[in-house]
Amino acid sequence: MMKNFNYRITLAIALAAALAATGCVHRPYGVTPIPHRPTEVADQNPYGTMIQQEPPVQPGPGVGTQPLPEPPAPAGDVLDHTALAAYSIHFSFDSAVIRDSEKAKLQQVAAALNADPTMNLMIEGNCDERGTEEYNRSLGERRAEAAREALVGMGIDSNRIHTISYGKDKPVDTGHDESAWSQNRRDDFAVMHPKPGA
Amino acid sequence: MKTIFQTAWPLRDNLFVHHPRERTKIPPGTTCSGFQITRIRGFCVLLSLLCSCLVASAQDQGALIINPTVGVLGLTPPIPISIEGFSGEALSVLEFDLYVQGFSIVPSDQAQYHIRGSDEGNVVGRLSLSSRELFSRSYTGQTIRREAHAFADDVVQAVTGKRGIGQTKIAFKAEEPGGSGEVYVADFDGHNAQAVTADGSIVAAPAWVPGRFALLYTSYKLGNPDIFYSDLSTGQRRVFAAYGGLNTSAAVSPDGRRVAMVLSRSGDPNIWVCNIDGSGLRQLTHTHADDSCPCWSPDGRWICYATKIHSRRRLAKISADGGEPEALSTSGTPDPTEPDWSPDGKWIAFCSQSGDYFNICVMRADGSGEAVVLVSGEHPSWSPNSRTLVYNDLIHYRPVLSVLDVFTKQHKNAHNVTGEDSEAAWEK
Numbered sequence: 001m002m003k004n005f006n007y008r009i010t011l012a013i014a015l016a017a018a019l020a021a022t023g024c025v026h027r028p029y030g031v032t033p034i035p036h037r038p039t040e041v042a043d044q045n046p047y048g049t050m051i052q053q054e055p056p057v058q059p060g061p062g063v064g065t066q067p068l069p070e071p072p073a074p075a076g077d078v079l080d081h082t083a084l085a086a087y088s089i090h091f092s093f094d095s096a097v098i099r100d101s102e103k104a105k106l107q108q109v110a111a112a113l114n115a116d117p118t119m120n121l122m123i124e125g126n127c128d129e130r131g132t133e134e135y136n137r138s139l140g141e142r143r144a145e146a147a148r149e150a151l152v153g154m155g156i157d158s159n160r161i162h163t164i165s166y167g168k169d170k171p172v173d174t175g176h177d178e179s180a181w182s183q184n185r186r187d188d189f190a191v192m193h194p195k196p197g198a
Numbered sequence: 199m200k201t202i203f204q205t206a207w208p209l210r211d212n213l214f215v216h217h218p219r220e221r222t223k224i225p226p227g228t229t230c231s232g233f234q235i236t237r238i239r240g241f242c243v244l245l246s247l248l249c250s251c252l253v254a255s256a257q258d259q260g261a262l263i264i265n266p267t268v269g270v271l272g273l274t275p276p277i278p279i280s281i282e283g284f285s286g287e288a289l290s291v292l293e294f295d296l297y298v299q300g301f302s303i304v305p306s307d308q309a310q311y312h313i314r315g316s317d318e319g320n321v322v323g324r325l326s327l328s329s330r331e332l333f334s335r336s337y338t339g340q341t342i343r344r345e346a347h348a349f350a351d352d353v354v355q356a357v358t359g360k361r362g363i364g365q366t367k368i369a370f371k372a373e374e375p376g377g378s379g380e381v382y383v384a385d386f387d388g389h390n391a392q393a394v395t396a397d398g399s400i401v402a403a404p405a406w407v408p409g410r411f412a413l414l415y416t417s418y419k420l421g422n423p424d425i426f427y428s429d430l431s432t433g434q435r436r437v438f439a440a441y442g443g444l445n446t447s448a449a450v451s452p453d454g455r456r457v458a459m460v461l462s463r464s465g466d467p468n469i470w471v472c473n474i475d476g477s478g479l480r481q482l483t484h485t486h487a488d489d490s491c492p493c494w495s496p497d498g499r500w501i502c503y504a505t506k507i508h509s510r511r512r513l514a515k516i517s518a519d520g521g522e523p524e525a526l527s528t529s530g531t532p533d534p535t536e537p538d539w540s541p542d543g544k545w546i547a548f549c550s551q552s553g554d555y556f557n558i559c560v561m562r563a564d565g566s567g568e569a570v571v572l573v574s575g576e577h578p579s580w581s582p583n584s585r586t587l588v589y590n591d592l593i594h595y596r597p598v599l600s601v602l603d604v605f606t607k608q609h610k611n612a613h614n615v616t617g618e619d620s621e622a623a624w625e626k
Contacts (some may be wrong), residue, residue, distance in 0.1 A: 028571065032441075033463060033464050033465050046222055071320045087380035094511070094533075096488065117488075129595060130551075130554050130555075131551075132491075132535045132536045132549055132556060132576045132577060133402060133403075133536075133576070133577065133620060133621055134402070134403055134446065134460075134490050134491045134535075134536060134577075134621075135488075135490045135491065135511075135535040135536065136449050137402060137403075137416075137423070137444065137446050137447070137460075137490070138444070138446075138447075138460055138462075138467040138488040138489060138490035139488045139490075140445040141443065141467045141488065142462075142466065142467055142487070142488035145443075145462065145465060145466060145467075148465075149465075162442070163443055163444075163462070164422060164423070164444075165444050165462075166377070166400070167402070169400050170377050176595055
């Protein structure tokens, strides 16, 4: 009987461990889909550079670059980076977790959004220069989305919040030490005002 | 078949843990093909030279083809070859091409193979093994560089039995300070680079479309990271994926019919798949982590990618038709990202963090054995020969395109456009 009891306990522990270990493949909670893009995304300038493909061991004729004839279409909304510049939040290395110390700044951002229902928010996620490029582009996006989830949790409509990742492309400090890197691991908040007449 | 559940205890992942200092005695009577397990370098060199001498002396006619042994990563001795009669660009092309395909350029008296020829007007070259001439050819109608690449390819073909990579192409990004950059296509050594874009915006992750002369790449031209499709023959391009959020890291299946990419439209950066015409979009991974860098197995059945499991960076693979992801073991090489699967299916190259930098590592795609650390660098991409990688080294935090042979570990910087060239993809 003792043997049966031990067997059941072991089985129960194994099942509990199995459930705990498979937790990471659950459908994530607290995640809100990104709203559809409001701006028209058709490329105004479809012609790029023609590259002459050279077949093996045959001469290739010279190729000229065809520059794009017009500047690209501007985005629909105007982005203001100054209004919420003081509330940029920072992250630990390789992490997209919002630290407790940063939550007060998020509350300020939520308060600004509540005060002006016409404005929307763009969260720009960034990384320090360490880390590979594509990995950092995803990590920056995850950082922006973490802030978005937190703001949605504070009652902000998810359709008002857009995200963009710049990976490690836009450091605020180009130094190569932890004091620079800690400044670069950040989300910046930009206010999106609707275009006049829109 | 491993599942995420089974790899919750990472120490048990790798059933073939090799201590890096392990020495294995060579049993008597072992032939060349059987000594992959050894790490005694001097014995490697001696045995391989002995074998190649025995084979060479047994030949009586025709070109000698030695298929290299499957290769010990990073420790395979290079094939010694001498070059005479060339100068300038032809010489630098021959030296570069042969070096990154596993040859060492040595004086004639130390060489096993000999190249002689000239490059006045056009490239003329012949290859000999000891005193026996294997072939003699004249290359015309090209630039000297292209003729020299063609000659190098013929040398590689004659010696190894495999096609050379001298006439293949890479796509990459070249960045300016401030983050913007353009996508370029160039010879695999970085020469003859031509800009594909002229937008002055941030670009990333160029990827070839197999079977077409076309690229997918990420650009912020429209104010958001979107994936564009560029037909390089006509110069036409169109938006390929511009969903809300992040659209990046496109990777096309080897049959050219499907595209894996990272989209964050669901609220997290996850791996999605669609057809090359954009139809049939389906979400593959559903983690609350930052998935990145998808790449395809050569049979098109699997997608390998970087993810986080229990907040630690891991590589994983998932069936291209969907299902449960499996964590891959890269024991001994922590924090892996940016995988790329070799065209012959045998290897996965990736990078592993070491302090503030990364190392290029290669593991067996079947998960056996230990991953091998090769050189410092990021973003490896396999050439069609499944032994040469293009990657970027980091010099004073600035990326420099380089080319590496994974068996001999010989590597050289490629010709760079802006001095901040990175994210190269090798046309397969």
